[in-house]
Structures are given as structure tokens and as C-alpha cells.
Amino acid sequence: MTAPADQASFVAIAQALRAHDDYIVCGHVSPDGDCIGSVLGMTAILKALGKEVQPVVALKEPLDAALLSIPGAASLADVLEARPAATFIAVDASGDDRLGPAACALRQAARFTITLDHHEVSECQADIFHIDPSAPSATCLVWEVAKAAKVPLGVDLAGPCYTGLMTDTGRFQYQNADQRAFALASEMAATGINIAGISTAFYQSKTWAAVQMEALAAQRMELLGDGSVAFSFIAQEDMDRFCASYADCEGVIDILRSIGQVRVACILKARGDEVRGSLRAKDGTDVSAIAGRFGGGGHKAAAGFTLAGPLDEAIVQVKAALQEALGC
Numbered sequence: 019m020t021a022p023a024d025q026a027s028f029v030a031i032a033q034a035l036r037a038h039d040d041y042i043v044c045g046h047v048s049p050d051g052d053c054i055g056s057v058l059g060m061t062a063i064l065k066a067l068g069k070e071v072q073p074v075v076a077l078k079e080p081l082d083a084a085l086l087s088i089p090g091a092a093s094l095a096d097v098l099e100a101r102p103a104a105t106f107i108a109v110d111a112s113g114d115d116r117l118g119p120a121a122c123a124l125r126q127a128a129r130f131t132i133t134l135d136h137h138e139v140s141e142c143q144a145d146i147f148h149i150d151p152s153a154p155s156a157t158c159l160v161w162e163v164a165k166a167a168k169v170p171l172g173v174d175l176a177g178p179c180y181t182g183l184m185t186d187t188g189r190f191q192y193q194n195a196d197q198r199a200f201a202l203a204s205e206m207a208a209t210g211i212n213i214a215g216i217s218t219a220f221y222q223s224k225t226w227a228a229v230q231m232e233a234l235a236a237q238r239m240e241l242l243g244d245g246s247v248a249f250s251f252i253a254q255e256d257m258d259r260f261c262a263s264y265a266d267c268e269g270v271i272d273i274l275r276s277i278g279q280v281r282v283a284c285i286l287k288a289r290g291d292e293v294r295g296s297l298r299a300k301d302g303t304d305v306s307a308i309a310g311r312f313g314g315g316g317h318k319a320a321a322g323f324t325l326a327g328p329l330d331e332a333i334v335q336v337k338a339a340l341q342e343a344l345g346c
């Protein structure tokens with residue numbers, strides 16, 4: 019991968035924030051804790067600078083209870099309802115595919131564009147950007163910008179930033195939970211945020227249907243090859259039976275990877291005419307390369323893809339690809 023050229027310093031981004039006005043802050047499609055945390059954190063910075071800002075996310079599906087537990091998340095507007103603004107900031111997302119068509123149109127309409135991201139990208143279209151794949155979360159970059167902008171580091175900023183860091187590091191358990199992650203978490207904790215409260219609100223807010231989806235996926239789970247790859251799926255009928263939403267299926271993959279000998283977990287979820295695949299690695303396997311075979315992407319330890327067509331065909335195709343890619 020080639021690093022994008024002309025990476026801006028946090029100070030340069032802070033200066034750009036002061037220089038412009040009328041902002042849209044937008045995250046990626048299928049928003050997660052880091053996406054929502056980055057949008058809310060950046061919004062807090064801009065408000066502290068006295069700027070007009072519309073924080074938006076793609077609300078194609080309603081946010082789940084965990085995401086709604088982040089203070090301010092309930093008031094986020096749908097990207098489809100945003101009015102074009104002079105300045106567009108993309109957080110936790112760089113490419114058109116991650117932003118989705120509605121956000122891309124808003125970015126095109128803006129006169130100045132900024133991107134903060136921690137995903138691998140070969141180029142970045144923004145006027146000014148900071149892309150650091152070694153950053154534990156996008157909210158860490160937002161936090162650095164806040165410090166460079168010299169805005170007050172209060173709980174309204176630290177809360178969402180900590181939530182993004184907590185979720186993208188898998189509660190400080192993944193490979194990206196490095197010294198930097200703990201150092202930044204310590205800075206955020208120093209503001210007086212309620213660490214235990216944030217954790218409880220986020221991780222102990224499952225719905226009954228979500229637990230039913232976990233039970234179902236666990237029951238039909240297959241261990242492929244030598245047993246190091248866990249595979250399962252959720253069909254539309256399963257969701258209908260338990261009145262489960264797509265959000266209710268989000269945590270299912272964690273059940274698959276919790277088994278001792280499993281090093282890679284994969285779940286397929288039917289969504290209308292499409293099938294969405296999620297992949298997680300526990301041992302350093304690069305699952306973004308496997309997702310890439312299906313036109314998807316993500317991080318080394320967590321990636322996803324979307325396939326057109328029926329679930330039964332996707333199951334056969336993905337199982338074969340997993341066995342081939344992982345030699346199991």
C-alpha cells in the first residue's frame with residue numbers, strides 16, 4: 019500500500035477548522051461505536067469553536083440500543099436529510115464506498131473537505147486529511163485534533179471519543195490495544211467520564227431478539243476444516259421469526275470467535291436481496307484480504323463484504339473461499 023501524500027498535522031487540521039464554517043460531519047455506512055463517537059467528538063470540537071455543524075450518519079437502519087447509549091447519538095440526523103454545507107468532514111471513512119452515495123453527494127457539493135481516518139487507503143480526495151492506520155480508533159485522531167485546537171477537553175468530547183476507542187479495540191483486547199490506546203484512554207479518563215457507566219450502557223443493553231440471534235447462530239455454527247474457522251449464518255426468516263432488526267445481529271460474530279481453537283470467525287446475514295459477511299481474526303490472520311476477494315475490505319482483524327444473490331449460494335461460495343484462503 020502507498021501512503022496517501024501530504025498528510026496534514028493535527029495543528030494544520032485545527033487551523034482549517036477555525037478557518038472554515040458551516041460544517042457537515044459524517045461517518046460511514048453501517049455506523050459503529052467509533053463512527054458515532056467520531057462524529058459526536060468532532061461536533062463537540064466545532065461547537066466549542068463556535069461553528070455551525072450538522073452531525074449526520076447513514077440511518078438506513080435504526081441505531082441499535084448500544085449505539086443509542088452514546089450521549090447525543092439519538093439526535094444524529096440521517097445523511098439523507100442533511101442540507102449541503104460549505105465544509106464536509108468525513109470521520110472513520112475515506113472512500114466513496116464507506117461513505118455511501120448520499121454522503122458523497124454532500125462532499126462533492128462542499129467547497130472544502132477534511133478527512134480523519136484510520137483505515138488503509140491508497141489515496142485521499144480531501145483537501146486536508148490525516149490518515150493513520152496505526153491509530154487504535156478514529157476517535158483517537160479526533161482527540162488529537164481537539165488538543166491541537168485547544169478546545170476544552172470536557173466529558174461531551176471525551177465520552178464519545180472513549181466510546182470509539184473502547185469499541186474499536188474490542189474493550190482494549192484487540193491487537194490495536196497498544197500503549198497509545200491506553201495513553202489516550204488515560205487522557206480521556208482524566209476528564210471525569212464515567213468509564214464503568216459507558217461500558218455498562220454500551221455492552222449490557224442487548225435486546226431479547228439480539229440474544230435469540232446469538233443462540234440461533236451458535237446452534238447452527240460449523241467449525242470448518244481443522245476446527246479453526248467458525249462459520250454461521252442468519253436468514254431473513256430467522257429475523258422475521260424473532261422480530262429481530264439488522265442491529266440485533268451485530269454482536270453475533272463475537273459468539274463464534276469466543277471458542278478456544280477458533281482463529282477466524284465468519285457470519286453471513288441475509289439483508290433483502292443481499293448477503294452481508296463479517297469476518298474476525300484472533301491470531302493475526304489478515305481477514306481484510308479474504309473480504310477483498312468479495313469486493314469488501316476493512317481492517318486486518320475485522321473486515322466485511324456484501325454479496326448479491328441468495329443466501330444458500332453465498333454460504334457455499336464463502337465456505338469454499340475460507341477453506342482455500344486459510345488452508346484448513
Ligand SMILES: [Mn+2]
Nearest residue numbers: 052110156186
Ligand atoms: Mn474505526
